[in-house]
Structure formats: C-alpha cells, structure tokens
Amino acid sequence: MTSTPIADLWTTLPGGANARPEAAYRLLEAAVEAFAERGYHATTTRDIATAAGMSPAALYIHYPSKAALLAEISRGGHAATLALVRKAAGGGTDPVARMRRLVEDFTRWHARGSTVGRVVNYELHALRPEDYAVVAGLRLDIERAVSEIIADGLAAGVFEVAEVKTAARAVTSLGIDVSRWYTDRSSESPEELGRRYGELVLRMLGARI
C-alpha cells in the first residue's frame, strides 16, 4: 500500500477538470482501499461510507452507486496516466529522450499510486459495459502513444525491435505491474525505480545508451 492521496495522483489532468469536493476524494480513497483489500464484489457502499466517516445517504450525494465510484477511479487513473504519457511523448523529437521520460513518469506514477494502480488495472472486468468502453479507449490511446515513439525510434534508426506492438506492450506492462509489487517498504524510491526502468527499457528497445 502507498499513501499518496488520490488528489495528487490525479493532478496530471489539465485545467483541474478533475477537481472534486473534499468529501468526494475521501470516498474515492476509502473505495480504493476497500476494493484493493477485499475486491470490488465483496465491498458494500456502506463499507465505503463508514470508512470515509459518512452515512450511506451522504455517499449518495456524491456517487449514485458503488459502480459509479469504480468508474470514477478507473477513468481518473487512466486519464491521469494517459496525460503523463502524452506529455512525455510530446516532449521534443528525440525518441530516446521521449521514451525515457515516459517510462520514468509512468513507473513513478504506478509506484506512488500502487494501491490505486491495482484497482485501476485489476478490476476492469467489474466495470459496467459503458464505463469499460470509455476506459478501453483511454488504454488504446496509451498503447498508441507508446507505439508511436517506438515507430519514430525505428524510423530514426535509434531503436531496434522485431515487432512494435509486442515491444509497446512490454513497456506498458512493466510499468503497470509495478503497482502489484511496489510498497512503501520497497528499497527503491519511486524516482529511483523510474530511472532504472528507463535504462532497462531503452536497452530493451535496442537503444545504444
């Protein structure tokens, strides 16, 4: 478990479009903890309200259902990581520098927000179809941004991989899986891990570094 507040993990969204009342953040935090601990299906709205120090009725002011809470967590987490991926991908023309930044930021996000990351990535099957459709679109955009940098690196002759899709999958997979194993007790800081993963990924892509 890591204790980075959701409001901080969400700040990569542009324009503060994701700002919520303080009570809504408390509910999101409580839902993340409960879903990560016991799973979505074993958690009730009452569990979440109680953990947030509210009544179920107060919860419903902010979220109409448990499904709406999961949708917000999943959509928010994916939107935040897409935003940092796009920022890295758009940072200049050097594929090596763009990929390094992307892996560093993506890894750090999943280490700092490992509890959120687990809910975001492991409870996809619990989303309602209409919520899953939105999240699937965001996931596709993340994969595309990563693939584009790899394709640019191949075109520039600075990367060397047999297959862009598999390589892109491996890059995102390494970062996402950080949320499974990273805890506050891990020996590397999120920043250190990000730097090391940046090096490992660039090598994996055949960059001469």
Added chain:
Amino acid sequence: MTSTPIADLWTTLPGGANARPEAAYRLLEAAVEAFAERGYHATTTRDIATAAGMSPAALYIHYPSKAALLAEISRGGHAATLALVRKAAGGGTDPVARMRRLVEDFTRWHARGSTVGRVVNYELHALRPEDYAVVAGLRLDIERAVSEIIADGLAAGVFEVAEVKTAARAVTSLGIDVSRWYTDRSSESPEELGRRYGELVLRMLGARI
C-alpha cells in the same frame, strides 16, 4: 481467460507429487474461475461446489475450507513456476541460453494459465499467514534463480546491467503481468509471445544478440 486445465499447468512438478483425484481438480478449476471473476472474498464454498457440480459436503471431503483451496492454488502455481525456472536455470552454463529458456517457459506458463496466474499473483493478501509464508519462500527462490543467471552473465561478461536485483525484478514482472492481459483472443500464441519476450529480455540485460 484461458482454458488450459490446472492438471496440465501443474505437470512441471517432479514425480507427479502434485497428483490429485479428478474431483479435486474440478474444485480447483471452479475456485480459480470464481476467484478470478469475483475475487476471493466475494466467493463462497457453495459457489465453488455448485460450479464443480458437487454439494458443499462433497467439497469438504477434498478441502476443509475456501482458504485451503486458495492455498493449494497459490502453492501449486508457485511450485510449478519455480520448477520450470529451476529447470531453465540448470540447463547448461551459458547464461544467455539459460535466460532465454527461462523467459520463454515463464512467459508461456503465464499466457497458457492466465486465469490461474491472476489468482496466484493477485490474491496473496488473502492467504492465511502460514500459507503466505510458504508461498513467500517459493517467490524468493524464483527471484534468486533469476538473479543468479544475471550474476553469472555479468561475471561472464555477456550481460550488462547496473543493478541485479532491479533487473531480476523486471524479468519476473514482465512474465507475471502476462497473466493480467493475455487471453485466448490475443494475437500471439503463448509460444510466439515467449520467443519475443525472450529476445526483449536478453536485450534488456545487455546481451549482444
């Protein structure tokens, strides 16, 4: 979801020491599906017995509790992957060939058994302390075997990484995360994915291939 029977995923255990009556395998299969679909805490022994076409009383002949089923799944999955890791690690003296074999087999196992893999890796926190202790030992042995090949490769001058522990973590992490995203509808076969991941990992470790 993938449909490889548990009995096949378990066959890497030496001496058939893991053989169980057919009814026990049916219960394990049903438990894996239920835990993967709804999570350990939202699943009852009745759900599992019903899905396996048995009465709860018949379930208790084989497993005294839901916790015993999870323990068996987790221990069996970890023992099977440790066995294949050890087999690859012990295959000769060439660190490149050993690592290639390890990644190919480890990746293939997590693709073929992706549903089992998710339960094995994502429900660790639901294990009883005494079961977790056993599984944690198996996980440590897997990490050690991977680290040893990397250290051998560094000593032989065929690998080049800044830090053995982080590199070993990245190797196992890539393979484990396959169970999160791989499905029967994935475009690559488990064998093809294993080969591609073998290439990517060897590059990541600085092998000149």
